[in-house]
Amino acid sequence: MVALAKERQAKTAVRALRSSAAAAVTKLALPLGQILRGDCIERMRELPTASIDLIFADPPYNLQLGGDLARPDGSHVDAVTDHWDKFDSFERYDTFTREWLTEARRLLKPDGAIWVIGSYHNIFRVGALLQDLGFWILNDIVWRKANPMPNFKGTRFTNAHETLIWASRSEKAKYTFNYRAMKTLNDELQMRSDWVLPICGGPERIRKDGVKAHPTQKPEALLYRIMLATTNPGDVVLDPFFGTGTTGAVARRLGREWIGCEREEDYIAVAEERIAAALPLDESALTTMMSKRSAPRVAFGQLVESGMIAPGTALFDRKRRWNASVRADGSIAAGDQLGSIHGVGSAVQGAPSCNGWTFWHIEHEGEVKPLDALRQLYLLAVED
Amino acid sequence: MVALAKERQAKTAVRALRSSAAAAVTKLALPLGQILRGDCIERMRELPTASIDLIFADPPYNLQLGGDLARPDGSHVDAVTDHWDKFDSFERYDTFTREWLTEARRLLKPDGAIWVIGSYHNIFRVGALLQDLGFWILNDIVWRKANPMPNFKGTRFTNAHETLIWASRSEKAKYTFNYRAMKTLNDELQMRSDWVLPICGGPERIRKDGVKAHPTQKPEALLYRIMLATTNPGDVVLDPFFGTGTTGAVARRLGREWIGCEREEDYIAVAEERIAAALPLDESALTTMMSKRSAPRVAFGQLVESGMIAPGTALFDRKRRWNASVRADGSIAAGDQLGSIHGVGSAVQGAPSCNGWTFWHIEHEGEVKPLDALRQLYLLAVED
DNA sequence: GTTCCGTATGAATCCTAAC
């Protein structure tokens, strides 16, 4: 029994090693920590297939501002009028979007994912194309801006949010989602699809001679949450529209690898300086709360084997509607039902499934506890 | 000069009279206050061109759900499995959407507008098609649900919002927007593009024999805000997916005319009864319905995310009896205790509970401060 | 009458490693 388990463990370890060795070779071939100069579609074509864990993209928004916009006091609004944000028509925007998304999908590992941020000017086109290309949307996230620019003319609702789409490479992908870290970050409540974050301003906003270095610099807090939620340390993050390098700065801080594409030399210079100044966090600060899914597994039999629970011990659910007794091999018996704590739990309830760890209770040191409490004790005792 | 001006005035008056007379005739020809039975595209084809002021549409979302879903307590989640939400492919969904949107555009007056609500499953396709057909998007509005259904399996972010698109018939349309009404409704602040409203439940939710009459009934508060913002009294509002008639009920209460299309006889019966019982506008009811605002809540993780507190930072209690260090996900570590500021605070003291905001302190700008002081700073930075 | 507690439920693309 023990020998078999060890053999299985060894096989798994070998598989993991092989696959991580292949990944390491691929990773070596990548221009990690570099900003690739020029058109992002061309630069992406030069990168190897299935090599990227996560893509974050903040593409041009296709803004169609009719002429200049003035505040009520007559002062001029510094709108997005840079030449890279002009497209003749939706058709041209779609062609451009389809091209870079196609390359993005080629670059992603099978279990990779993408984030794209946009506003109502472009996000519907991006979302529909993502679906058309085979990406699988996991969530749309609303970045609710704490301090948006008001609508000066009073002609519409204040445009107070932007939309992000999170999508895996395909429907079947086993994407990364650090559920527990997100729940911890949100004071023990599930993280919702609407995120309240301030816009990028103050000292974080990069200025050259008092002028914004980039018109749409994203707050680091936004990238922080994205990477914490959907990457692991060491993962490779690609940003095809790198701008002033928010993605690179946060990736470095969080111990993720990064690659950027950018055509504007001005932005590249700003980004390189900024990322060099970003300090990586040390490893202990980087550790996040693990989900039980990724924690080491304990079989119920181990608790019996270790003597923590004696064969013959009585188990019962919280309301003592059902009873069961523990047997020497770690199975349990309730009436004529025999099997694992999970199987018998679901059988007596007539439920399709059951977590025996939380369903069954036990008297331990004069208290009634769920089995899960004893598992925690076992884990503590086993850890060196 | 004066004579000329008078003549001009007279001509304008005649034109206005003619146009309003024409409008009155068109309006007479409309099936106002009626639910048109059958397929919405066929019924819309029978209505006159340029006769409608506003369209509100809550089309099928094309959810594409998998198997059954159970809550952690084992109970069953009642999903939307109705036949009307099933489509074979995105292509089929697009065809359906293009057809009803085309009719919708024909029916709208030149200065008319449309609202469509959806989720990430369908809204990107709807938005792109609106743009393709010549509609002009004015805002995308996020309905932030105060009480959404959680993500039971911990696999994604809680799907806590739905998206509405508000678009005029064309770029040049002089659409209706009651800016003052919205600002008044929002305590003299511009109404933003994110609206916090509870989902439809309690006495408002229509049930037959204890079972919900419609799986996706929308809250009246949502329609109230839409009609108040973008129609005038007497305007004609068309709802092609009438369901249980929320649009009709609210239109009646607000003194707007309405027309609905619906295929399902069960829904029609419910809607007719409901609208007949709808009372005329009651100002006090309106105020309470609209006054639900979001209370600012700050999670400790937000301070970490925003860069206000760096991972690795040392925390200590007022008497420096215990120390802890901040981790990247907003959890803290004190010895082998890991968890939230509150949980670790109570654990180290052996106390049943602890307010981590006042218990833990930090060195900030050369001073020792409770975390709560930094929370106040964060709130100041984030407030409008 | 009031408070407390248990239960029900809402547009949801809701598990995964090992064999």
Place this chain on the structure above:
DNA sequence: GGTTAGGATTCATACGGAA
């Protein structure tokens, strides 16, 4: 590739009955 067994997972409301 599919199948199976192990086992992980929930927030805000509303309501009814008990205390």
